[in-house]
Amino acid sequence: MSLLRPYEMLVKCIILLVTNYFLYTHGLDKNPSILIIGAGPSGIAAASRLWKNKFTNLKILEGENRIGGRVHSVKFGDAYIDLGGEWCHGEKGNIVFDMVKQYDILKHSSASMHVYYSNGILLDEEIYNDLAEFAESMYESLNNTEVEEKCSNFSSVGECFDNQFNTTFAKLYQNNYNLQTILAEAKSWLEGYVLAFDSAFTLYDIARNSAYEECEGDLGLNWNGRGYKTILEVMLQQYPDPTQELAVVNNILLNKEVTRIIWNNSANQVLCLDNTTYPADHVIFTASLGVLKATLESLFEPALPDEKVRAIRNIGFGAIMKIILHFPHTWWDTAQPYAFIWSAADRKKILTEFGKGPVRNGRSWLTENTYFIPADNNPKVLMGFFAGEMVPEIEQESNEVLSAGCMYMFRKFLGKTHNNITDPDDIIKSMWYSNPHFRGTYSYDSAKNTEQGLQNKLAAPLLRKNGDPAIQFAGEATHPYHFSTVHGAIESGYREADRLIHYYAQH
Ligand SMILES: Cc1cc2nc3c(=O)[nH]c(=O)nc-3n(C[C@H](O)[C@H](O)[C@H](O)COP(=O)(O)OP(=O)(O)OC[C@H]3O[C@@H](n4cnc5c(N)ncnc54)[C@H](O)[C@@H]3O)c2cc1C
Structure with missing residues (x-):
């Protein structure tokens, strides 16, 4: 192979010279x-x-x-935050990575999710791993799992999800009744987690067999502020x-x-x-x-x-939303993203305890939160991600209600384990769906298309x-x-x- 290199370079140079010659002598005369x-x-x-x-x-x-x-x-707090595209997804065959690798500015994002239950208890890390693995198995050929095999007749992620969630977790946690109850409630959270991959409004619209190809390597490289x-x-x-x-x-x-x-x-x-x-x-x-x-x-x-x-x-096109909060001081663990799973009872209680903001089919907008992550190199900022069909309405809500809702959620889930939770002093939200120059966030392969x-x-x-x-x-x-x-x-x-x-x- 190494012997071929100079030859390949020579051929490339000749092609470049010929192209440029034509550009100068022919095409660019016309400019x-x-x-x-x-x-x-x-x-x-x-x-x-x-x-x-x-x-x-x-x-x-x-x-x-x-x-x-x-x-x-946007400059927010001590560094820049991203209202839109945020992570460089992968290292091999990724043109973004190739363009900046020499500058060493991309950083690896660390830490797995800390999942809290609405009684204020931190759930075992294994639970998040099991949920995330199930989420990945919704897509054909990402993982060759049992779930994937059983879903071979389904064209949408939604069909596979509904068909396999209960059986998978009943089997996985068959000896632990408490965990089974929590996991039944985690279903709704996991739906949002999967929706955020594709920014679709419903799982039934996402194709299991998507043409999307991941680049190898770290899928969550960040720009370090x-x-x-x-x-x-x-x-x-x-x-x-x-x-x-x-x-x-x-x-x-x-x-x-x-x-x-x-x-x-x-x-x-x-x-x-x-x-x-x-x-x-x-x-x-x-x-x-x-x-x-x-x-x-x-x-x-x-x-x-x-x-x-x-x-x-x-081709599918939907929306996710970010709500980004700045606090006077850091009260969370800056290394950990947070996810919140509502118990069925607490889910109902939201409507009386915090009745503000969009509600659909008896569900508060707060349950559409997928996770909150500490911003990179920006210690006083937390970034919240919301997914699902309520996103267009959440975008329209006032900053006061959004901020108060997030605080209600933080105090409910994190109040027992975190001291000194304080109100934010600034907030910024994305509005991709409402903006006529975007009308959503990114495209996906739709299950309805054949x-x-x-x-x-x-x-x-x-x-x-x-x-x-x-x-x-x-x-x-x-x-x-x-x-x-x-x-x-x-x-x-x-x-x-x-x-x-x-x-x-x-x-
Ligand atoms: C919330 C969110 C999170 C994301 N996260 C990631 C991520 O982590 N990693 C990743 O790789 N990607 C991510 N993406 C996707 C990524 O940002 C987009 O795929 C990419 O930026 C699209 O670039 P584009 O040039 O195709 O389109 P755009 O960035 O939309 O550019 C098109 C331009 O056209 C302009 N325009 C529209 N209509 C008109 C008009 N009529 N006249 C003149 N101008 C017009 C728009 O204002 C815009 O500037 C995310 C996107 C969003 C919104």
Whole structure:
């Protein structure tokens, strides 16, 4: 193998030289006008790669007043917290990891979950391990367990979950009646835990047989208080040396919500809410699948082909929510995430003891909490994750009610074991579902869909009659197996930049 290396490098150099020769002598004479819609990770990836390849006639139109999209790191307390994408999931085959490994800024997240019961007792660590293992067995081919075999006829995670939960835990804890009772109550908590993987609203909508592929290695690498925004800084060459910043940052136009994209056989026209219009030879569209679902009837003229519409409708897109609290002092164990399992009796009591905030089918929003984790390198901050169909309503609730609800929960579960629990002095919440520029958090393979390869259909460019790519699609939901992630979004942005680079190398 080592003998081949110099040869491989030579071939790579020749390809690069030929591509650049064509770009300078052919394609870039034309320097096509390119519009990228959206300055999230995929848009920034596409823009930076095109820019570095001398495609300088490009603009990014961003609907928000900031860049980053679903990567939104905010200074809160002593460091940055992430309202959106937070962890780098894996080390092998993960483009985010590859881009930053030389800087040693990603840290391993430690500690398994501390699970408390609503009588204030800390449950044995084994219980969390058993629950987490069961959760993983819901997905085909992640684990080759007995549960997985028994669920082979089910297409949704929900069917498998309902069918297997009771039997699995009755068998596992057959000699311990107390544990069996607690575990029956843990079912509802575990539902939320699984929902958060996919950000779906119901387990019945999540496909067991998903095309998602995990990268090997630590799935929970954190940014040690620097925020996931670091990856945007790396792509824009603002990190590690700000003097190397790519000038493409000057071509990002903020507060430019695109309302119509007219694509036909001549140049595209892109119209914005502020009545400005931009012509472009090529458009790379990166807004979320949630935005596409909501606007597909009005955004494109002519309308999108049926196959694309089917992909947009049939890939799943839901929402989770974060509530992040800052305290005057640390009263928890900063190394441990916390999960809370309500007894059936305490679940009912919430409605009288803390009746504020959304309630659905007799269930308080507080029971939708999946866990609270101490923020990384930010000792006075706790981050709460909420999942399930009440998320859109929880987003609308006032900070006062959210904060008071979390405190009611902390005192109920942790009051016996933690001294000095104090009220927070600041709170921040995510609102991904309500924001029309996102309409949710990330995509997933839906159980209702029977068609293979929908992500590729979503990614397919719209071509002009002469074969020119008119509209291209990037963004996490267009990635065939890394959808839902930042690394998937970035790979998709590079894919679409390369499509244009290669196209102009050949024409
Ligand atoms: C709460 C949460 C937690 C997450 N956790 C993780 C995690 O731990 N690890 C991980 O890898 N991933 C995580 N993700 C997913 C990850 O953040 C996304 O997959 C990724 O950021 C998507 O990037 P994107 O470029 O595809 O889309 P986006 O980031 O959504 O970028 C699209 C851009 O388009 C803009 N836009 C939308 N509509 C218009 C319009 N009409 N006109 C102009 N601009 C428009 C938007 O404002 C946005 O800036 C999480 C996401 C959320 C929300």
